[in-house]
Amino acid sequence: MTDLKLEQLKYPIGQFECPSPITKADIKNWITVLEQFPIRFEALVKHLTKEQLDTVYRPGGWTVRQVVHHVSDSHHHSYTRFKWALTEDKPLIKAYNEADWAELSDSKNDPIQMSLEHIKAIHYKLVNLLKQLTEKDLKKCFIHPETNSEVVLSYNVGNYAWHSNHHYAHIENLLKRKGWL
Structure with a gap:
């Protein structure tokens, strides 16, 4: 597999590109993505068989x-990071x-329904907060230890809207390639 093809499988919608400046319309659109994601995501995966669920989306x-x-x-x-940034100074x-978390037995073996229900709950709380x-508030930030950089909450709203669509596309593209959709 070529590097380009693997990159397209890794980032089917591209990497997150944050607009500058971030507008109220951007925030509103990203919140809408986060609000609709749990239902869209569940509809995409809820009917998959065990074999389909245990198929990798890319090599x-x-x-x-x-x-x-x-x-x-x-x-x-x-969600926790938003709450920290809103209640503490950077x-x-x-x-x-x-x-490593993805290699734990719950991630590799447990039914997806528990995570689908959790995604619904956490998005309900997150969207309500946002x-x-x-x-x-949107100008507040947290410090990410891996990059030692400030992550502004307005950016994080967009990043998680992108993250939702990013992983949705991983699965949707697999289903299309396999003829399961």
């Missing part, structure tokens, strides 16, 4: 099951090793 990548559990874990962390957040944020 060297995670299985569909691992992706679903990863989205649940990742978006839970994101908090240093705790990073986690996504690859709709209440002021422009001042």
Whole structure:
């Protein structure tokens, strides 16, 4: 497989490109993505068989099951990071090793329904929170320890809207390639 083809499988919608400046319309559009994502995501994966769930979306990548559990874990962390940034002054957040978490038995073996329900709950809470944020709130930030950089909340809204669509596309493209969609 060529490097270009692998890159397209890794980033089917491209990498996140944040507009500058971020407008109110951008925030509103990203919140809409986050609000609609849980239902779209569940509809995409809920009818898959065990074999389909245990198929990798690209060579060297995670299985569909691992992706679903990863989205649940990742978006839970994101919600917590928003809350920290809103209640502390530039908090240093705790990073986690996504690859190692995806190799844990719950990510590799457990039913996806628990993560789908968690995604619905965490997005309900996240979207409710985001709709209440002021422009001042959106300028608050946290410090990410891996890059030692400030992550502004307005950016993080867009990044997680992108992250939702990114993993949706991983699975959707696999289903199309396999003729399962």
